[in-house]
Amino acid sequence: MQTQATVANPILWADVPDVSVIRVGSVYYMVSTSMHSMPGCPIMKSGNLKHWGLAGYVFDRLEDNDAHNLMDGKGIYGSGSWAASLRYHDGIYYVAFSSNDMNRFYVYRTADIERGPWERSVIEGLHHDPSLLFDDGRVYVIYGNGDIRIRELTETASAPKEGGLDRLLFETEREGIGLRCEGCHAYKLNGFYYLFFIEWPTVGNRRRRQLVYRSRRLLGPYERRVALDDDLGYRNCGVAQGGIVSTPEGKWYAMLFQDRDAVGRIPCLVPVRWEDDWPIFGADGRVPGTLEAPMPDIAPRPLVTGDEFDYGDNKLALNWQWNHNPDDRLWSVTARPGWLRLTTGAIANRIELARNTLTQRTEGPTCAAETLLDAAGMKPGDRAGLVALQSGFGTVGIWAGENGERFVAMCVRGQDGSEEIVESLPYACERIRLKIEFDFRESADTAVFAYSAEGEAWRSIGRPLQMKYTLDHFMGYRIGLFNYATRVSGGFADFDYFRYAKGGERD
Template sequence: MSETIITNPVIWADVPDPSVIRVGSVYYMVSTSMHTMPGCPIMKSVNLKDWEIVNYVFDTLEDNDAHNLSDGRGIYGKGSWAANLRHHDGTFYVCFSSLDMNRFYLYRTDDIENGKWERTVFEGVWHDPSLLFDEGRVYVIHGNGDIRITELTEDLTAVKPGGINGLLLIGEREGIGLRIEGCHAYRLNGWYYLFFIEWPKVGHKRRRQVCYRSRNLLGPFERRVVLDDDMGYRNRGVAQGGIVDTPEGEWFAVLFQDHGAVGRVPCVVPVRWEDGWPVFGEGGRAPRSFEAKLPEAPARPLVISDEFDYAENRLALNWQWNHNPDNRLWSVTERPGHLRLTAGHLASSFESARNTLTQRTEGPACSGRTVMECTHMKPGARAGLAALQHFYGTVGIHAEEDGVRYVAMCVRGGDGGDEIVEKIRYDGDRIHLKIDFDFRDEADIARFYYSDDGAGWRAIGRPLQLKYTLDHFMGCRIGLFHYATRETGGYVDFDYFRYSRG
C-alpha cells in the first residue's frame, strides 16, 4: 500500500459535524447543511483527505414559508443539524433532527452516489443522533448532557413498541459549560463506544473529545478524555466526530475545528488502541500532518468556477441555494452559457431575498468574480455578488425609478436592512464584480470591487469584517443574487463565476 501525507485541516472550508463511514475501499461523509439546499451533502474519498461531492440526501427538506424564505425570517442556523451516516446490510442511512420543525428525519438509499433517498419522519427532536445496529436490533442514541437511547423497529420506520426507550447515561456537570453531545456510537470487539464533545469551563476551556465505553449496551459506562488539543491554533479544540478504519486495520478520527468566519473545518487524527481504549493523536496532540497508508488520489475542488454551459437545467453539485429555491425563477438554459435570475418576489433586504445561489469560501484566502448583464432589471431591483453571512456584504447594481443604475456596496444595517456604504452612478450594460476574502490567522476580511472591463478594478465601499455568529451558524459563503424591492419581474444574466484560491 502506498502512503499519503494528510495535512490538517483536510478541507479548509465549512464542512461541520462530519460523519464518516467506509464501504470497501471508499469513504463517504455527510455533514450539516442547515438552511442551504440541496441539503446533507454526500462526499466521497479514497484517502480521507481528497473529497468530492457526489450527491445530496434531499433537494429540499420541507415546503413552508420559513424554508421558502417567504416569512421574512427563514430558517437561518436551523434546518438539518449533525447528520449521522451509517451503512447496514446494503442500505445507507442518514438521520438528523431539525429544530425549526421539531422533527427527527431518517433517510435511506441503496445507492449513495446516485440514488434517491426515501425518508421517515418522527415527531420530536432527537438531538445529535447516532444510529447503532446491534445483533438484529437498531437504536438511536441522542441528547445533550442527559443521553437517551430509543429503539426502532427492524425496518426503521417507527419507535419499537415495548423496545428500549429511556435515559442511557448522564454526562458530567462539574466544571462543564456545554455538556456532552454530538454522539457517534459503535460496537467493536465486544465493547460499546460512544464518542461525544464537551466544553469545559475550567482547564483549557475549549471543546474536547470524550469517549464512554461499556461491555453492555445499557452500561455502566467508563469515561475518558481522548483528545484535548487545538493544533496550536487559538485554543480552538479539535473535536466532534467519529472513527473509521482502513482495509488494512488502521484507525482514524474525523473531527472538526472552529476557524472563525470561514467556518468549521474537518481534521483527520490518527487513532491507535491501548487496553480497549482509543488513543487519539500523537502524544496527546492532533498532528498538523502525518503519513497514512492510504492511496494518493487526484484532488477535486470543493468550490468551482462555472461558465454556466449546461445541456440541461441542473447545476453542478458544488452550488447550493440559500433556502429553498423558486425553480421557476432561475435558468442556465434559457440563455445558453448564462445563469439567469429573475426577481419574482419582493424582499426587504438581501438576507430575506430568495434564490441566492451560493458556494463555500475557503482558506487561507480566496476570490470570486463574475460579469453580469443588467439591462433588464426593474426599478428597485438589486443584483450582484455577495458575502453571505448574518453581517453580510454585497456589491452590485441598484436600478432606480428613473432608469438610472448605480453600482453599490451594501452591508447589513442596524435595522437588519441593506445599508448603502457607497453608491456610484454606472451607465454600462455589463458590470464585472469581485470579492476577495482573507481568512489568514482569522483576519476574516472581505473586500469588494467592480470594473467595466474586467481588467481595471476599483474598490468600492469598505472592507467588511466577517464574523461567524450563531445567527447563521455557518461559514461565510459567496453568492449570486437578484431581488426586487418595489416590483417583481426583470432578470439579470451572469456570464460566468470564476473562483481562485490563495
C-alpha cells in the first residue's frame, strides 16, 4: 500500500559508509564498505528507502592469507574492501571495489543478489573509489582521487578490454582543497553523463561536500557544480558521498553519509529535483531532518539484533560479522545447543589480534548489549567476554588465572597497544553476566561496563571508555563477543545469549 511517510535523518544511525544504491523494479539495494569485517560487502534491501535490512553479503572471505586471517600481528584494519560500486545491467548485479592491502580491483557478478553465488574477477592495481558505468554496449570504470581516470572493461567487467579506453578523464580543483575529488558515482541520464564526487575544502565551511560534474560527451569537457554543502546541524560535518536513485513514481533521492564520531559514518536520505538538467540536492540547499515522501508501508528489519543462539545448523544470522576471517573449526552454535562456543586457537596478547571475535554494529543515540558467559571450559591465560571494538577498545570479561582462579576485569588499550587492566576483581562463579552501555548523544561517545553473578544486581567496573573514531581502524565502534588464549590454546567459552537494546527508537 502506498502511503505518505515521514522519513527522519539519519536513515540508519550506525556505521554504513560509502553507500551505493540502486533500484530494481520496486526493490532498492545498497552496498557499503566493510573493510576487515567478514563476511564482507553487506547487501541491504529496502522496499521504501526508509527501512533497510540485511539481505546477504558479496563474499565470505576476500582473501585467505595471514593478514586477512589476523595471523601476521597486524591484520587489515583500515584496508580490505573500500567504497564499492553497485550496479544492475541486463539481469546481472555487479559489485566492484578496490582493496588497498592487496593492491587489487575486484569485480563480483551474480544473477541473484540475495542468494548468489557471486562470480569473482581480479584486476591488478588500485582503482580508487570506483564507479562502474554501462553505456551503449560498453563498460567503463571511473575512479581516482583528484586525477580522475576512465578505463574500459570487457563486456562482463571481468578484465581490462584489450585496446580499450584507458586515460586521464580530467583533473579536479586543487586550490583551497585539502581532499580532492573522490568517491565517484557515475550515471548516464537524459543525454548527460553525471559524475558525483566529494571533496574537502580548506577554505569556507571546511567540510566534506558533494559535487556533480556534467557533460554530454563521455570524455568531456565537464561542467562542475557544488551539489550540496550542509551538515544537518551537526558539528560542521558535511553530508556527502553517495549516489542518486529514483522511485517507481519518478521521484529522486540521494543516499549520502555523514561522519558521526565514534558510532561511525551514517547514511542520510536527501531529496533531489532537476532543474535545467542539473540535480538540485536538499530543501533550499539543506539536508532536511525529516521529509515527507510517498513510500510503501513496509515493516522495518533490525540492522543490529539480539541472538539466543538457537540454531539447527552451524550458521549465524546475517547481522553478525567476524573481525577478520574466522577459523571455522573453532566456533559452533551446535556443539552445545542454545549456546555460542568460541574455542581458542592461535595465541594473542590483546583483543585486536584475537581471531574469532564475533561482532555487530553499535547504534545511536544509545544502545546496550549483554551476554551470559560460562567460563567453565577456559584454560589458564584465557580471556573472554564483551568488547567495544575500535583501536581504542574496551573489554569486560573473565581472565582465567594460573591455578584455576578467575577474575572479572575491565580493560582498555594501553599506550603501547596492549590491554591495560583498569580494574580486576576475584570472581568465584563459573557463570557471569556482562554488559556494555553506549551513549552517542551529542558526541558523548562513552561506553560503560558492568557485570553480575546470575540473579544479582549489576555492578559497574572500571571506568567509562571515552570512545574515539580513529583512521587506523576506519570503522565505527562495534560490540563483540570474544575468547582468546594468551598461554595455551584449546580452551573454550560458551555464551548463552546476546541481548541487545537500542534507545531512542523511531518508527
